[in-house]
Amino acid sequence: MKPANASCTCTLPVRTDDGEFVAHYSAKGLCGLDFPSTTSGRRARQAVPAGAKSQFAAWHRLTTAAVKRVLAGQEPGVLPPMDLSCGTEFQQRVWQVLAGIKAGQTLSYGEVAKAIGRPKATRAVGSACGANPVPVLVPCHRVLAAGARLGGFGGGLEWKTRLLEREGVFPNPNPAERGKQGMLSVFAQ
DNA sequence: GTCACCTTAGAAG
């Protein structure tokens, strides 16, 4: 997985029933979120700069609440400001589209590509999703391959499946997308 | 420069 943004200033743990996520903050906002690491017991160090502490604490409350809601298959509610400046313009455009997808909804990589005006850049959209520094809150898991096939997921396919199941997307994806032969890839192949 | 990647539409077998 991609390490957090270099401009990251503050790192705090997000404890959930699914493990301890790690949130990274820069002066501008949330700039990274790591999935729970099963291997390392390393704790998020709390290098909170004096004077900005309450600011990070306030953002972190929003982050924690939002992550828990998404894990429960609900809308995230109020999000903290996000610092996505570590991405290229192309990537930021992709992430912006993803952020607009509601719980239980999905788009295909191709649809996202069209939405940002680069209809042929489907693979690039996949790359951008993989480069997403804030999974879960920027719902890269709601982007499926054409025909509602699962596609891939850099942070571990199990997370993608788990999140989608809780949102009710599986085992009955998008009715509009059904009828195509690939739809049952997760179960049939 | 080359390659691998969370893709996809189209054409061929």
Place this chain on the structure above:
DNA sequence: CTTCTAAGGTGAC
């Protein structure tokens, strides 16, 4: 249905 191809952005080597 399976297999092959080409096309796009980006980071690693």
